[in-house]
Amino acid sequence: MAEIREVRGPGRFERIGAHSHIKGLGLKGLKAELIADGMVGQTEAREAAGIIVNMIKDGKMAGRAVLLAGPPGTGKTAIAIAIAKELGEDVPFVMIAGSEIYSEEKKKTEILMSAMRKSIGVRIHELRKIYEGEVKSLDIKMTRNPYNPYMQIPESARITLRTKNETKTFEVGQSVAMQLINQGISEGDIIMIDAETGRVTRLGRSAEREKTYDIEAERIIPVPSGPILKEKEFVYTVTLNDLDEMTARRSGATLLSLFFGGREEKEIDPEIREQVNEMVKEWVEQGKAEILPGVLFIDEASLLDLEAFSFLTRAMESELAPIIILATNRGITKIRGTDYISPMGMPLDFLDRLLIIRTRPYSREEVMEILKIRARAEGVELTKEALNKLADIAVESSLRFASLLITPAAVNAREEGRKEVHIEDIERVRKLFSDIKEASEFLRKYEEKFIKAA
Ligand SMILES: Nc1ncnc2c1ncn2[C@@H]1O[C@H](COP(=O)(O)OP(=O)(O)O)[C@@H](O)[C@H]1O
Numbered sequence: 001m002a003e004i005r006e007v008r009g010p011g012r013f014e015r016i017g018a019h020s021h022i023k024g025l026g027l028k029g030l031k032a033e034l035i036a037d038g039m040v041g042q043t044e045a046r047e048a049a050g051i052i053v054n055m056i057k058d059g060k061m062a063g064r065a066v067l068l069a070g071p072p073g074t075g076k077t078a079i080a081i082a083i084a085k086e087l088g089e090d091v092p093f094v095m096i097a098g099s100e101i102y103s104e105e106k107k108k109t110e111i112l113m114s115a116m117r118k119s120i121g122v123r124i125h126e127l128r129k130i131y132e133g134e135v136k137s138l139d140i141k142m143t144r145n146p147y148n149p150y151m152q153i154p155e156s157a158r159i160t161l162r163t164k165n166e167t168k169t170f171e172v173g174q175s176v177a178m179q180l181i182n183q184g185i186s187e188g189d190i191i192m193i194d195a196e197t198g199r200v201t202r203l204g205r206s207a208e209r210e211k212t213y214d215i216e217a218e219r220i221i222p223v224p225s226g227p228i229l230k231e232k233e234f235v236y237t238v239t240l241n242d243l244d245e246m247t248a249r250r251s252g253a254t255l256l257s258l259f260f261g262g263r264e265e266k267e268i269d270p271e272i273r274e275q276v277n278e279m280v281k282e283w284v285e286q287g288k289a290e291i292l293p294g295v296l297f298i299d300e301a302s303l304l305d306l307e308a309f310s311f312l313t314r315a316m317e318s319e320l321a322p323i324i325i326l327a328t329n330r331g332i333t334k335i336r337g338t339d340y341i342s343p344m345g346m347p348l349d350f351l352d353r354l355l356i357i358r359t360r361p362y363s364r365e366e367v368m369e370i371l372k373i374r375a376r377a378e379g380v381e382l383t384k385e386a387l388n389k390l391a392d393i394a395v396e397s398s399l400r401f402a403s404l405l406i407t408p409a410a411v412n413a414r415e416e417g418r419k420e421v422h423i424e425d426i427e428r429v430r431k432l433f434s435d436i437k438e439a440s441e442f443l444r445k446y447e448e449k450f451i452k453a454a
């Protein structure tokens with residue numbers, strides 16, 4: 001039985017442009033290679049992360065979480081992303097910052113809860129009845145649009161499908177006819193129509209029709225064999241949050257909510273979540289679905305407050321929990337909203353559950369290697385001097401600032417008619433753009449001036 005994969009990505013890699021070079025932890029067994037998978041140095045942290053990946057795969061992370069502790073720009077986010085990559089492609093990865101849980105509209109726990117449920121995938125296997133074959137002939141019957149006499153719309157269609165063993169003609173209604181037109185289906189296409197919903201999917205061009213293989217971006221596929229009407233297995237991955245939203249929409253969809261609900265997310269009733277949990281557990285028992293616990297990465301975790309930490313502690317114990325990875329660059333600080341001073345601003349009972357991984361500042365050589373990889377990821381060529389200059393900037397200011405300057409420098413080089421980025425390009429953009437420290441000092445100076453003037 002053929003399998004069609006429709007991976008509905010939860011949109012998890014949107015915010016990781018700066019980390020697009022990270023392909024994994026770069027380990028051989030449990031040992032880090034100096035440079036591998038886009039990773040450079042930071043070997044102990046990467047090896048520790050490798051052990052975490054093994055624990056996750058063995059299901060040994062219940063009741064625990066990971067904390068990445070290190071100064072800014074030492075690869076905390078990069079390592080969290082690498083862990084997710086090691087877990088597999090359709091494993092969800094959700095990234096939030098501690099500061100994001102404070103909102104006017106939503107409760108903190110609601111924000112955390114939906115982030116958690118976005119990080120848990122459900123891989124669903126479904127057997128569906130479909131009609132599949134090559135379009136042998138297609139005849140669409142048009143009619144006048146009842147609201148617009150100048151417009152023709154499809155009324156129905158007569159379609160003949162064939163497989164290697166069978167040819168059949170079907171009469172289909174307006175909605176299928178409309179899809180056939182919208183998708184530009186023509187004779188010689190291989191298509192599939194869902195028997196229950198009438199959804200049309202174009203699979204490609206028939207290999208028997210297409211003798212010339214020069215049509216690019218066109219999938220040439222063999223004419224299917226067997227009966228036209230058949231059962232096929234579909235595999236797709238959604239998240240618990242997707243299922244929550246779908247269920248909420250179905251049960252709460254009144255006419256008013258259609259008008260005023262819009263597409264904006266509303267809070268989801270705990271009962272709906274309970275319902276979804278039960279439904280998913282049932283699917284798992286029936287062998288129709290598997291749970292894919294993903295990663296919830298909480299950056300700036302020292303900005304969470306007691307309520308958030310106790311929510312997370314409970315979450316770690318629960319049956320349907322993602323892997324929680326936190327990151328911080330704060331040493332000893334106040335727990336937000338209290339006067340208690342505590343390591344990383346976290347309560348002790350929470351700290352007790354953490355496997356802590358340190359990330360250390362990089363040497364100049366390591367910084368240079370990372371910048372080289374970043375330049376390659378952005379398709380930019382740097383001269384040796386330019387790379388050296390960038391490394392100076394990274395050491396003086398920050399690695400992130402230095403890598404941010406690569407693209408502006410490339411724009412400057414192109415304007416000057418150079419293919420490679422030269423040291424002049426780096427020096428020029430270094431003057432034009434300021435790092436965070438310079439910008440905030442600049443603003444502070446003017447604030448003082450204005451206060452004096454006022
Ligand atoms: N060990 C490393 N190997 C390759 N790239 C790295 C490494 N550490 C950091 N980077 C890259 O350097 C930049 C800054 O690192 P980042 O992960 O954002 O640091 P942090 O989260 O600790 O502030 C990012 O583009 C990141 O992908």
Ligand SMILES: [Mg+2]
Binds near residue numbers: 078
């Ligand atoms: Mg980070």
